[in-house]
Amino acid sequence: MPKRGHYVNERDKPMKFRSIRSRLIQFMLLATTIPLLLSISITYIHTKETIKEQALEENRHLIFQGKTNLSNYLDNINKASLVVYNDANFLRNLRKIPEDYRAVAEVFTLLQNIQNTVSGIERIYLHASQSNQSTLVTPATFPKREFRPVPYVSTVPYEKFTTAVEPTHNSHDYGFPPSPTSYTKRQVFTFHRTITNIPSEKVLGVLAIDVRLDSVAAICEQLFNKKNEQLVIVDQGGSVIYSGNDEQIGQKLQDQAVLDHIGQNVSGYFEMNGAMHVYEKMQTPYTDWTIIKRIPNATLYERATELTKINTVIAVIALLVIIFGTLFISVRITEPIKRLTSYMNRIQSGQLNVDIDWSSRDETGIMFARFRQMMDTINNLILREYKLELANKTNQLKALQAQINPHFLYNTLQSIGTLALHHNAPRIYALLTSLSKIMRYSMNNNDALVTLQDEAEHVKLYLDLQKERFGDQLEFSLHLEPDTLGVPVPKMILQPLVENFFKHGMDNPEGGKGKLAIISRMEPAGVLTVTIENNGEPIPPDVLSRLAAGLERQQNRTQADGNGEYGIGLHNVMMRLQLYNEHGSALHIENMEPQGVRIIARIHTKAKYTKETNE
Known part of the structure; x- marks a missing residue:
């Protein structure tokens, strides 16, 4: 069996991870950290979802309003181009010979009226199929006119459509000699209209209206923040009509995954590449555009992140307060235990007269007072035990001295019993035997x-x-x-x-x-x-x-x-x-x-x- 001292030493070994202080700190940290982390996580997730829903709803309304404004703008251009049908002289003028200067002047006047009706029109090109005359009207120069057997090449693909919109491209003079005021690097989109002899379908000419992106940009810039958001308008072929990034305008949109997503529904949203994409299609008889707004997650969840940071700061401050409070309380609780353990170790080594000093008025003070009383009682008991041991030694010595008496009595009683049997007195022998057994039992x-x-x-x-x-x-x-x-x-x-x-x-x-x-x-x-x-x-x-x-x-x-x-x-x-x-x-x-x-x-x-x- 292990020695008692060895057992006590094993129990008294310092146990950093099993001490009351360590366990109290661990418990308080777990009891506070886990709820705080759960609260922050749940708050962040809930706030994130709420902000996401709000942002989606706001951007849907915003893009829908932008789509309405763009549709109205294109409708104004379409209505302006319909003037060619409202003026009966214009259709007759297209069939007259080029030398009829009055007819030419009326054509120039009508085209200039169209140009002045809608803001943002860069130039208007008209080709009369019967007279083979091409006309170009710009705001900064006089109208130009020349004989051409066929219209300008860029208008040919759109002759089969009543109305159509050509994707954004660099401005040009439709084959006419450039003038000093021409801006060939300016980007425009073109509204095409095929002029027919209503009610027949005979083509009298083609009309091309170049529109600057200023008005479109003015509408689109109200839909997004250029610093941290992106917005593009693409047509059904994926060509970029407008973009916050000028380098993308007139190019094919490179992100095919985005084009695949927007081809599925008229409107909606999807998450991809760390951003939220909200889109809305603008479908008219003359165009099929899609407005796409890209909102990075960092921007979308910026408010949720800020709120989480604030909650985290508050949680860290609360955790620090709890840690310091736990340390203070644990020290106040465990210090008396450590002091009492020190006293016990000294008492175990034999120092029974240890001066137990602890003056606290709380429960620990009562504990130390009771411990002092216990030690006083133990010291008194040890003193009494020492005296009893001395008395026992004396009694043992006296008992050794008196050991001869029982043996003498046993032998004497045995002799008397034998004598009683010789004199035929068995009752006396039985009584002596009982007495002998009683004495032996009591003296053993x-x-x-x-x-x-x-x-x-x-x-x-x-x-x-x-x-x-x-x-x-x-x-x-x-x-x-x-x-x-x-x-x-x-x-x-x-x-x-x-x-x-x-x-x-x-x-x-x-x-x-x-x-x-x-x-x-x-x-x-x-x-x-x-x-x-x-x-x-x-x-x-x-x-x-x-x-x-x-x-x-x-x-x-x-x-x-x-x-x-x-x-x-x-x-x-x-x-x-x-x-x-x-x-x-x-x-x-x-x-x-x-x-x-x-x-x-x-x-x-x-x-x-x-x-x-x-x-």
Whole structure:
């Protein structure tokens, strides 16, 4: 078995991760960090979704409004081009010979009116198919006119459409000699209209209206923030009509995945490449454009991120406060424990007179005060134990000196018994044998615990001798249940209880005959109950009261007294039960009706009995 000192040292080793302070800090950190992180995460996710929904709704309305404004703008250009049908002279003028200057002037005037009707028109090109005349009208120069058998090449693909819009391209002079005011690097889109001889489908000419991107840009710039958002307008072929990035205008949109997404529905949104894309199609008889707005996630969730940062800062501050508070509280709680452990280590090393100093007024102060009282009590008990040990040594010496007496008595009784047999007196031999067994049982100090059966046999020998003394005036009986015979009990607890009857109650028994009964039984929870009843003289009430109070005080280990001659045997038995039984065994005495005394001993059979006497 390991030594006791080694065991204590193992328990006293510092355990950083198993100390109360460490566990308290870990618990407080977990109890605060996890809810805070969960709260921040849930708040961020919820805010993110809410902001996403709000942003989508706002951008849908914004793009829809932008689509309406662009549609109205293109409708104005379309209405302006319809003037060619409202003026009946214009269609006749297209068929006249080029030398009719009046007709030419009316054509110039009509084209200039179209140019002035809608803002943003860069130039207007007209080709009359019957007279083979091409006309160009610009705001900064005089109209130009020349003979051409076919229209300008850029208008040819659109002759089969009544109206159509050519994607954004660099401005040009439709084959006419450039003028100093021409801006060939300016980007425009062209509105094409094929002029027919209504109600027939005979083509009289083609009209091309170049429109600057200024008006389109003015509308689109209200739909997005150029710093952190992007907006493009593409036609059905994927060509960029307008873009916040000038380099994309007039080019094919490179992101095919975006084109695939917008081809599925008239409007909607999708997430791709770390951004939210919101789109709306603008479908008219003359164009099929799609407005696409790209909002990076960093911009879309900027408010959610800011709110999360604020919550995180607050959480960190709260966590720091909790950490410092936990450290302070843990130190206040564990410092007394560490101090008390230090005192215990010094006491363990043999310094029993340690000055225990702790002046706190809280629970720790009460604990240290109780510890000081405990040490004072231990020191007093050690001093008493030392004195008892000296007394035991003296008693042992006296016992060694008196060992010759029992052997002398045993031998003497054996000789007398042998002599009685020689003189034919077996009764005398039997009595001497019983007396010898009683003396041997009572003087044998090797066994501190015996079975109830051994104790009962000893008492029976004692009662047999008393029976010889009192004859027919004494009757006794033993009613011992079989399951109680093997129960270990302290030695010499029954005879003192029985002996009281012969000392105090045998003089005036009821009916002139003394009766005594010993009864044993097992009660629940492993309690052995031994009851001794007699019909002797009852104990006076005042004496019985003092005797019961003395037994109760002795049972509570507060005081032990004899309560006169009657209580000496009872208190000796009670002392034996307390010495060999860690549990609360009890001894109770009462008067019986109409006469007699009952003594009840209750012994816990599951108690741990010490064997110090044997050792």
